[in-house]
Amino acid sequence: MVKLLKVHGSENKFFILDQTLLETPLTDSELKSVAINFCSNILEGADGLLVIDTSENCLGKMRVINADGSEAKMCGNGLRTVSRYLSEKYQLDEFQVETMEANLDVAKATDFYPGVPAFSVEISPISFKQTDLPFSYQHETEMIGQRVPEFLPDQTFTAIAVPNPHLISFVPEVSQLELGDLGQRLNGQNEYFPEGVNVSFSQILDTNKLFVQTYERGVGFTNACGTGMSATSLAFALLHSDKFDSEQDISIFNPGGMVKTHVTLSAVKENSQLRLIGNATFTHELEINEHDLHDNNLTNINITNTDEEADYQKFVKSIAQ
Numbered sequence: 470m471v472k473l474l475k476v477h478g479s480e481n482k483f484f485i486l487d488q489t490l491l492e493t494p495l496t497d498s499e500l501k502s503v504a505i506n507f508c509s510n511i512l513e514g515a516d517g518l519l520v521i522d523t524s525e526n527c528l529g530k531m532r533v534i535n536a537d538g539s540e541a542k543m544c545g546n547g548l549r550t551v552s553r554y555l556s557e558k559y560q561l562d563e564f565q566v567e568t569m570e571a572n573l574d575v576a577k578a579t580d581f582y583p584g585v586p587a588f589s590v591e592i593s594p595i596s597f598k599q600t601d602l603p604f605s606y607q608h609e610t611e612m613i614g615q616r617v618p619e620f621l622p623d624q625t626f627t628a629i630a631v632p633n634p635h636l637i638s639f640v641p642e643v644s645q646l647e648l649g650d651l652g653q654r655l656n657g658q659n660e661y662f663p664e665g666v667n668v669s670f671s672q673i674l675d676t677n678k679l680f681v682q683t684y685e686r687g688v689g690f691t692n693a694c695g696t697g698m699s700a701t702s703l704a705f706a707l708l709h710s711d712k713f714d715s716e717q718d719i720s721i722f723n724p725g726g727m728v729k730t731h732v733t734l735s736a737v738k739e740n741s742q743l744r745l746i747g748n749a750t751f752t753h754e755l756e757i758n759e760h761d762l763h764d765n766n767l768t769n770i771n772i773t774n775t776d777e778e779a780d781y782q783k784f785v786k787s788i789a790q
Protein backbone atom coordinates (compact mmCIF):
# COMPACT_ATOMS: atom_id res chain seq x y z
CA MET A 470 0.00 0.00 0.00
CA VAL A 471 1.14 3.57 -0.76
CA LYS A 472 0.50 6.54 1.54
CA LEU A 473 -0.36 9.98 0.13
CA LEU A 474 -1.30 13.19 1.91
CA LYS A 475 -3.80 15.92 1.19
CA VAL A 476 -2.27 19.19 2.36
CA HIS A 477 -2.57 22.95 2.00
CA GLY A 478 -0.62 26.15 2.29
CA SER A 479 -3.08 29.00 2.94
CA GLU A 480 -5.83 26.73 1.51
CA ASN A 481 -3.88 26.26 -1.75
CA LYS A 482 -4.55 22.53 -1.81
CA PHE A 483 -2.36 19.68 -3.00
CA PHE A 484 -1.84 15.96 -2.85
CA ILE A 485 1.67 14.82 -1.92
CA LEU A 486 3.05 11.59 -3.45
CA ASP A 487 6.44 10.41 -2.14
CA GLN A 488 7.71 8.36 -5.10
CA THR A 489 10.65 7.04 -3.04
CA LEU A 490 8.13 4.79 -1.23
CA LEU A 491 7.02 3.08 -4.47
CA GLU A 492 8.34 -0.22 -5.81
CA THR A 493 8.34 1.43 -9.23
CA PRO A 494 8.09 5.23 -9.63
CA LEU A 495 5.25 6.45 -11.85
CA THR A 496 6.17 7.49 -15.38
CA ASP A 497 5.64 11.13 -16.34
CA SER A 498 2.47 10.24 -18.24
CA GLU A 499 1.15 8.23 -15.26
CA LEU A 500 1.88 11.21 -13.00
CA LYS A 501 -0.02 13.53 -15.34
CA SER A 502 -3.09 11.24 -15.44
CA VAL A 503 -3.08 10.66 -11.69
CA ALA A 504 -2.65 14.39 -10.99
CA ILE A 505 -5.66 15.29 -13.16
CA ASN A 506 -7.73 12.52 -11.56
CA PHE A 507 -6.84 13.32 -7.92
CA CYS A 508 -7.28 17.07 -8.48
CA SER A 509 -10.67 16.66 -10.12
CA ASN A 510 -12.26 13.79 -8.18
CA ILE A 511 -10.75 13.04 -4.78
CA LEU A 512 -11.67 14.89 -1.56
CA GLU A 513 -13.34 17.71 -3.51
CA GLY A 514 -10.23 18.07 -5.65
CA ALA A 515 -7.06 20.13 -5.32
CA ASP A 516 -4.86 22.60 -7.18
CA GLY A 517 -2.02 20.23 -7.93
CA LEU A 518 0.05 17.12 -7.19
CA LEU A 519 3.42 17.53 -5.45
CA VAL A 520 5.75 14.67 -6.33
CA ILE A 521 8.72 13.86 -4.10
CA ASP A 522 11.70 12.07 -5.63
CA THR A 523 15.23 11.33 -4.46
CA SER A 524 17.81 14.11 -4.84
CA GLU A 525 21.58 13.82 -5.12
CA ASN A 526 22.40 16.87 -3.03
CA CYS A 527 19.23 17.66 -1.08
CA LEU A 528 16.94 15.89 1.36
CA GLY A 529 14.43 15.44 -1.47
CA LYS A 530 13.29 16.76 -4.82
CA MET A 531 9.90 18.40 -5.46
CA ARG A 532 8.06 18.34 -8.80
CA VAL A 533 4.84 20.32 -9.30
CA ILE A 534 1.99 19.06 -11.50
CA ASN A 535 -0.90 21.52 -11.90
CA ALA A 536 -4.52 20.35 -11.81
CA ASP A 537 -4.61 20.40 -15.62
CA GLY A 538 -1.59 18.06 -15.79
CA SER A 539 0.93 20.75 -16.81
CA GLU A 540 4.25 20.76 -14.92
CA ALA A 541 5.42 23.97 -13.20
CA LYS A 542 8.96 24.97 -12.22
CA MET A 543 8.03 25.93 -8.67
CA CYS A 544 5.25 26.12 -6.06
CA GLY A 545 5.72 28.23 -2.94
CA ASN A 546 2.76 27.04 -0.86
CA GLY A 547 3.49 23.48 -1.94
CA LEU A 548 7.15 23.72 -0.98
CA ARG A 549 6.16 24.53 2.61
CA THR A 550 4.07 21.35 2.83
CA VAL A 551 6.80 19.22 1.19
CA SER A 552 9.30 20.73 3.64
CA ARG A 553 7.12 19.70 6.59
CA TYR A 554 6.74 16.20 5.15
CA LEU A 555 10.54 15.80 4.71
CA SER A 556 11.24 17.44 8.11
CA GLU A 557 9.03 14.85 9.86
CA LYS A 558 10.30 11.97 7.72
CA TYR A 559 13.97 12.69 8.47
CA GLN A 560 13.64 14.54 11.79
CA LEU A 561 15.44 17.66 10.51
CA ASP A 562 14.34 21.30 10.90
CA GLU A 563 16.59 22.96 8.32
CA PHE A 564 17.71 21.56 4.97
CA GLN A 565 17.49 22.04 1.21
CA VAL A 566 14.88 20.83 -1.27
CA GLU A 567 15.78 20.41 -4.93
CA THR A 568 13.38 22.13 -7.37
CA MET A 569 13.53 22.37 -11.15
CA GLU A 570 15.91 25.34 -11.25
CA ALA A 571 17.41 25.61 -7.74
CA ASN A 572 18.21 23.83 -4.47
CA LEU A 573 16.20 25.93 -2.01
CA ASP A 574 16.82 26.55 1.70
CA VAL A 575 13.85 25.63 3.89
CA ALA A 576 13.38 25.74 7.67
CA LYS A 577 10.74 24.97 10.27
CA ALA A 578 9.26 28.25 11.55
CA THR A 579 7.27 29.14 14.65
CA ASP A 580 3.71 27.74 14.54
CA PHE A 581 1.32 30.35 13.08
CA TYR A 582 -1.21 29.27 15.71
CA PRO A 583 -1.51 26.33 18.13
CA GLY A 584 -1.80 23.26 15.91
CA VAL A 585 -0.80 25.20 12.76
CA PRO A 586 2.80 24.27 11.86
CA ALA A 587 4.70 26.74 9.65
CA PHE A 588 7.72 26.61 7.40
CA SER A 589 9.94 29.25 5.82
CA VAL A 590 11.09 28.62 2.25
CA GLU A 591 13.44 30.39 -0.14
CA ILE A 592 11.91 31.53 -3.42
CA SER A 593 14.52 31.56 -6.18
CA PRO A 594 15.80 32.14 -8.85
CA ILE A 595 14.37 35.56 -9.79
CA SER A 596 14.28 36.98 -13.31
CA PHE A 597 12.63 39.95 -15.00
CA LYS A 598 13.91 38.99 -18.46
CA GLN A 599 11.38 38.71 -21.24
CA THR A 600 13.11 35.53 -22.38
CA ASP A 601 12.84 33.88 -18.94
CA LEU A 602 9.13 34.54 -18.34
CA PRO A 603 8.62 34.28 -21.38
CA PHE A 604 6.53 37.20 -22.60
CA SER A 605 6.45 39.40 -25.66
CA TYR A 606 5.15 42.95 -25.64
CA GLN A 607 6.27 45.52 -28.20
CA HIS A 608 10.08 45.39 -27.93
CA GLU A 609 10.21 45.36 -24.14
CA THR A 610 12.90 43.17 -22.51
CA GLU A 611 11.37 43.73 -19.05
CA MET A 612 7.89 44.73 -17.81
CA ILE A 613 8.09 46.69 -14.55
CA GLY A 614 5.25 49.04 -13.60
CA GLN A 615 4.38 49.14 -17.29
CA ARG A 616 1.13 50.42 -18.76
CA VAL A 617 -0.32 47.68 -20.97
CA PRO A 618 -3.67 48.95 -22.32
CA GLU A 619 -4.07 45.66 -24.20
CA PHE A 620 -4.38 43.91 -20.79
CA LEU A 621 -6.46 46.54 -18.92
CA PRO A 622 -6.71 50.27 -19.66
CA ASP A 623 -5.94 51.89 -16.32
CA GLN A 624 -3.47 49.55 -14.64
CA THR A 625 0.29 48.98 -14.68
CA PHE A 626 1.85 45.54 -14.79
CA THR A 627 5.06 43.84 -13.62
CA ALA A 628 6.31 40.50 -14.91
CA ILE A 629 8.61 38.39 -12.70
CA ALA A 630 9.75 34.75 -12.95
CA VAL A 631 10.47 33.03 -9.60
CA PRO A 632 11.14 30.94 -11.70
CA ASN A 633 7.55 30.20 -12.71
CA PRO A 634 5.96 33.16 -14.51
CA HIS A 635 3.97 35.89 -12.71
CA LEU A 636 2.16 39.01 -13.88
CA ILE A 637 1.32 41.44 -11.07
CA SER A 638 -0.82 44.56 -10.91
CA PHE A 639 -1.50 46.80 -7.89
CA VAL A 640 -5.14 47.89 -7.81
CA PRO A 641 -7.32 50.05 -5.53
CA GLU A 642 -9.59 47.02 -5.10
CA VAL A 643 -9.36 43.49 -6.55
CA SER A 644 -12.00 42.83 -9.23
CA GLN A 645 -12.39 39.07 -9.57
CA LEU A 646 -14.20 39.66 -12.85
CA GLU A 647 -11.28 41.55 -14.37
CA LEU A 648 -8.70 39.19 -12.82
CA GLY A 649 -10.53 36.12 -14.09
CA ASP A 650 -10.98 37.58 -17.57
CA LEU A 651 -7.31 38.59 -17.89
CA GLY A 652 -6.16 35.27 -16.38
CA GLN A 653 -8.20 33.31 -18.91
CA ARG A 654 -7.02 35.47 -21.83
CA LEU A 655 -3.32 35.14 -20.97
CA ASN A 656 -3.57 31.38 -20.36
CA GLY A 657 -5.35 30.68 -23.63
CA GLN A 658 -3.98 31.21 -27.14
CA ASN A 659 -2.40 34.69 -26.89
CA GLU A 660 0.48 36.72 -28.30
CA TYR A 661 1.80 37.99 -24.94
CA PHE A 662 2.47 34.92 -22.74
CA PRO A 663 2.86 31.92 -25.06
CA GLU A 664 3.40 29.53 -22.09
CA GLY A 665 0.71 31.16 -19.93
CA VAL A 666 1.23 33.12 -16.72
CA ASN A 667 -0.03 33.31 -13.11
CA VAL A 668 -1.89 36.62 -12.80
CA SER A 669 -2.09 38.38 -9.41
CA PHE A 670 -3.94 41.56 -8.42
CA SER A 671 -2.87 43.13 -5.15
CA GLN A 672 -4.44 45.80 -2.93
CA ILE A 673 -2.02 47.66 -0.66
CA LEU A 674 -3.73 47.74 2.76
CA ASP A 675 -1.01 49.50 4.78
CA THR A 676 2.76 49.54 5.30
CA ASN A 677 3.95 45.94 4.73
CA LYS A 678 0.33 44.73 4.50
CA LEU A 679 -1.13 43.47 1.21
CA PHE A 680 -4.11 41.53 -0.09
CA VAL A 681 -3.32 39.29 -3.10
CA GLN A 682 -5.58 37.16 -5.26
CA THR A 683 -4.22 34.99 -8.09
CA TYR A 684 -5.61 33.36 -11.19
CA GLU A 685 -3.15 30.50 -11.59
CA ARG A 686 -1.82 29.03 -14.81
CA GLY A 687 -2.94 25.42 -15.11
CA VAL A 688 -5.53 25.77 -12.35
CA GLY A 689 -7.62 28.96 -12.39
CA PHE A 690 -8.57 30.88 -9.24
CA THR A 691 -6.88 29.47 -6.12
CA ASN A 692 -7.19 30.55 -2.47
CA ALA A 693 -3.53 31.57 -2.50
CA CYS A 694 -0.46 31.29 -4.72
CA GLY A 695 2.84 31.20 -2.83
CA THR A 696 5.11 32.19 -5.70
CA GLY A 697 2.49 34.75 -6.71
CA MET A 698 2.51 36.37 -3.26
CA SER A 699 6.31 36.25 -3.22
CA ALA A 700 6.67 37.86 -6.66
CA THR A 701 4.05 40.46 -5.65
CA SER A 702 6.12 41.25 -2.52
CA LEU A 703 9.19 41.92 -4.67
CA ALA A 704 7.21 44.14 -7.06
CA PHE A 705 5.77 45.93 -4.00
CA ALA A 706 9.24 46.58 -2.53
CA LEU A 707 10.50 47.87 -5.88
CA LEU A 708 7.52 50.04 -6.84
CA HIS A 709 6.00 51.13 -3.51
CA SER A 710 9.03 51.93 -1.34
CA ASP A 711 6.94 54.49 0.57
CA LYS A 712 4.89 51.59 1.98
CA PHE A 713 7.75 49.08 2.28
CA ASP A 714 9.69 48.64 5.54
CA SER A 715 12.70 46.48 4.60
CA GLU A 716 13.32 45.53 8.25
CA GLN A 717 9.96 43.81 8.69
CA ASP A 718 8.13 40.85 7.17
CA ILE A 719 5.26 41.64 4.82
CA SER A 720 1.83 40.24 5.83
CA ILE A 721 -0.08 39.01 2.81
CA PHE A 722 -3.78 38.36 3.22
CA ASN A 723 -5.48 36.13 0.65
CA PRO A 724 -8.81 34.29 0.31
CA GLY A 725 -7.31 31.27 2.15
CA GLY A 726 -5.80 33.14 5.10
CA MET A 727 -2.47 34.91 5.49
CA VAL A 728 1.22 34.27 4.90
CA LYS A 729 4.33 36.35 5.48
CA THR A 730 7.14 37.17 3.10
CA HIS A 731 10.51 38.77 3.60
CA VAL A 732 12.15 40.77 0.83
CA THR A 733 15.85 41.67 0.93
CA LEU A 734 16.38 44.01 -2.01
CA SER A 735 19.69 44.00 -3.87
CA ALA A 736 21.14 46.75 -6.06
CA VAL A 737 20.91 44.13 -8.79
CA LYS A 738 17.21 43.38 -8.48
CA GLU A 739 17.57 39.77 -9.67
CA ASN A 740 19.86 39.14 -6.68
CA SER A 741 17.18 40.19 -4.19
CA GLN A 742 16.25 37.49 -1.70
CA LEU A 743 12.71 36.24 -1.12
CA ARG A 744 11.42 34.12 1.76
CA LEU A 745 7.86 32.82 2.06
CA ILE A 746 6.69 31.88 5.56
CA GLY A 747 3.34 30.26 6.22
CA ASN A 748 1.34 27.25 7.34
CA ALA A 749 1.90 23.68 6.18
CA THR A 750 -1.33 21.90 7.07
CA PHE A 751 -1.94 18.17 6.49
CA THR A 752 -5.72 17.58 6.27
CA HIS A 753 -5.97 13.92 5.17
CA GLU A 754 -3.92 10.72 4.96
CA LEU A 755 -4.70 8.45 2.01
CA GLU A 756 -3.74 4.82 1.34
CA ILE A 757 -3.93 3.15 -2.06
CA ASN A 758 -2.61 -0.01 -3.68
CA GLU A 759 0.46 0.78 -5.82
CA HIS A 760 -0.94 -1.08 -8.84
CA ASP A 761 -4.14 1.00 -8.66
CA LEU A 762 -1.99 4.14 -8.64
CA HIS A 763 -0.11 3.04 -11.77
CA ASP A 764 -3.45 2.18 -13.39
CA ASN A 765 -4.94 5.57 -12.34
CA ASN A 766 -7.69 3.59 -10.61
CA LEU A 767 -8.63 5.75 -7.61
CA THR A 768 -11.78 3.86 -6.64
CA ASN A 769 -10.27 2.07 -3.61
CA ILE A 770 -8.62 4.66 -1.39
CA ASN A 771 -8.61 4.54 2.43
CA ILE A 772 -8.93 8.11 3.70
CA THR A 773 -8.27 9.33 7.26
CA ASN A 774 -8.96 12.91 8.41
CA THR A 775 -6.14 14.45 10.47
CA ASP A 776 -8.38 17.01 12.24
CA GLU A 777 -5.73 19.72 11.62
CA GLU A 778 -8.15 21.84 9.59
CA ALA A 779 -10.07 22.91 12.71
CA ASP A 780 -6.94 24.54 14.14
CA TYR A 781 -6.21 26.23 10.80
CA GLN A 782 -9.71 27.72 10.75
CA LYS A 783 -9.14 29.05 14.29
CA PHE A 784 -5.99 30.73 12.91
CA VAL A 785 -8.02 32.28 10.07
CA LYS A 786 -10.56 33.64 12.57
CA SER A 787 -7.72 35.06 14.67
CA ILE A 788 -6.37 37.17 11.77
CA ALA A 789 -9.72 38.57 10.60
CA GLN A 790 -8.84 42.08 9.50
Ligand SMILES: N[C@H](CCC[C@H](N)C(=O)O)C(=O)O
Pocket residue numbers: 481516517533535540541542543544545546547633634667685686687688693694695696697
Ligand atom coordinates in the same frame (compact mmCIF):
# COMPACT_ATOMS: atom_id res chain seq x y z
N1 LIG B 1 0.24 27.30 -11.19
C1 LIG B 1 1.68 27.57 -11.02
C2 LIG B 1 2.32 26.46 -10.17
C3 LIG B 1 1.78 26.46 -8.74
C4 LIG B 1 2.19 27.72 -8.02
C5 LIG B 1 1.41 28.06 -6.76
N2 LIG B 1 0.40 27.13 -6.35
C6 LIG B 1 2.32 28.43 -5.61
O1 LIG B 1 1.97 28.21 -4.44
O2 LIG B 1 3.41 28.99 -5.90
C7 LIG B 1 2.36 27.60 -12.39
O3 LIG B 1 1.91 26.91 -13.30
O4 LIG B 1 3.37 28.31 -12.50
